[in-house]
Amino acid sequence: MIRIPVTPQELTRLIEREVPGWLERAARRTRQARQRKRFTGEGIWSEVKGVYMALQHHKCAYCERPMAEGSHANIEYDVEHFRPKSRVTPWPDAKTAKELRIRYKVRNGAAKGYPLLAHDPHNYVVTCKVCNSPLKADHFPIDGTPSEAGSDRAKLDADEKPLLLFPIGSTGSSPEELITFEGILPVPAKRSGHDRKRAQVTIDFFRLHLRTELRDARAHLLVMLWNNLERAQQGSSEQRQRARDVLVAARQNFFPHAACARAFLDLYARDPAKAEAYYLEAQRLMARKEPGLYKRGAAPRS
Structure with a gap:
C-alpha cells in the first residue's frame, strides 16, 4: 500500500x-x-x-x-x-x-x-x-x-x-x-x-501476506528488479541505461506493487547479500510455478 x-x-x-x-x-x-x-x-x-x-x-x-x-x-x-x-x-x-x-x-x-x-x-x-x-x-x-x-x-x-x-x-x-x-x-x-x-x-x-496472486506478482517483481540491478552494472552503455530507467520507474507510484519494489531496492542499497537471498527465494517460487520462464535452481550471475 x-x-x-x-x-x-x-x-x-x-x-x-x-x-x-x-x-x-x-x-x-x-x-x-x-x-x-x-x-x-x-x-x-x-x-x-x-x-x-x-x-x-x-x-x-x-x-x-x-x-x-x-x-x-x-x-x-x-x-x-x-x-x-x-x-x-x-x-x-x-x-x-x-x-x-x-x-x-x-x-x-x-x-x-x-x-x-x-x-x-x-x-x-x-x-x-x-x-x-x-x-x-x-x-x-x-x-x-x-x-x-x-x-x-x-x-x-x-x-x-x-x-x-x-x-x-x-x-x-x-x-x-x-x-x-x-x-x-x-x-x-x-x-x-x-x-x-x-x-x-x-x-x-486484507490478507496481504497470504493471497497467492499478490505473492506471485511480488515474486515476479523481485526477479525483474534483480535482473535489472545486474544489467545496470554490465553490458553496453545502452543496456545499462535501459536497466537504470526501469529501476527509476519501479520507485514511482504508478508502478505495480511500488511499495514492495521500493523496499527491495532500498534493501539492496544497504544489504546486497540479504537482497540476493530474497531474490533467490522469489526465483525458486516462480520456478516451481512457471518452469518454462524460470530455470530451476538457477544461480544469479556474478
Missing part, C-alpha cells in the same frame, strides 16, 4: 471537473441522511469512480494490484467506503481469528454505520473486487470507541483510532512508514505501539 497524495481542495476540484454538479448533489443527499439519521436511496459515488482510478494509477488502493485501463475498465473497480455507510459488522469472526492466529484485541466502529459519510468523497477509494468484497465489506475495526461525530472525520479519527490504513490524502502517516516488505511479504515497520498494530491489522484484514 502506498500513499495517494492529494489535498482535499485538489480532490474536490478533480471531482467537479469530472462530473460538474456532483458535489452539490452529494451535499443534498448528506442533508437528507442527517434529517433521516440513516442512509437511504441510491448512491451516486460510481459517477466519480474515474477520478479515483486515475489518482490511484489504476491500482487497488489496498493491495496495489494493477487493474485495467480504458473505456471498459471501470467494471474491475469498486468504489469502497472506508467507513461503511449503513452498518458495521464485527471483525474478526471466530473462524478468521483462528485462521490468522489473531491475538490482538479489536473493537468495531459505529454499529449503524456512517450515513453522513456515504456521499463524502474523502471517504472513498477504489479497490479490486477481492479487497472490497468479501474482505472489506462492511467491517471497520478500531482501537478506540465508536464515535457519534457525524461527518467530522478528524474527530471520528481521534475518537475511534481506526486500525485500517487509509491511503488517500496528504496528512498523517504514510502507509510505507507503517508497512514494509521482507522480500515478498509485508511486515509492520514499527516494533511496537499503535502504529505496529495498525500495520498488522491491515496486513491481516
Whole structure:
C-alpha cells in the first residue's frame, strides 16, 4: 500500500471537473441522511469512480494490484467506503481469528454505520473486487470507541483510532512508514505501539501476506528488479541505461506493487547479500510455478 497524495481542495476540484454538479448533489443527499439519521436511496459515488482510478494509477488502493485501463475498465473497480455507510459488522469472526492466529484485541466502529459519510468523497477509494468484497465489506475495526461525530472525520479519527490504513490524502502517516516488505511479504515497520498494530491489522484484514496472486506478482517483481540491478552494472552503455530507467520507474507510484519494489531496492542499497537471498527465494517460487520462464535452481550471475 502506498500513499495517494492529494489535498482535499485538489480532490474536490478533480471531482467537479469530472462530473460538474456532483458535489452539490452529494451535499443534498448528506442533508437528507442527517434529517433521516440513516442512509437511504441510491448512491451516486460510481459517477466519480474515474477520478479515483486515475489518482490511484489504476491500482487497488489496498493491495496495489494493477487493474485495467480504458473505456471498459471501470467494471474491475469498486468504489469502497472506508467507513461503511449503513452498518458495521464485527471483525474478526471466530473462524478468521483462528485462521490468522489473531491475538490482538479489536473493537468495531459505529454499529449503524456512517450515513453522513456515504456521499463524502474523502471517504472513498477504489479497490479490486477481492479487497472490497468479501474482505472489506462492511467491517471497520478500531482501537478506540465508536464515535457519534457525524461527518467530522478528524474527530471520528481521534475518537475511534481506526486500525485500517487509509491511503488517500496528504496528512498523517504514510502507509510505507507503517508497512514494509521482507522480500515478498509485508511486515509492520514499527516494533511496537499503535502504529505496529495498525500495520498488522491491515496486513491481516486484507490478507496481504497470504493471497497467492499478490505473492506471485511480488515474486515476479523481485526477479525483474534483480535482473535489472545486474544489467545496470554490465553490458553496453545502452543496456545499462535501459536497466537504470526501469529501476527509476519501479520507485514511482504508478508502478505495480511500488511499495514492495521500493523496499527491495532500498534493501539492496544497504544489504546486497540479504537482497540476493530474497531474490533467490522469489526465483525458486516462480520456478516451481512457471518452469518454462524460470530455470530451476538457477544461480544469479556474478
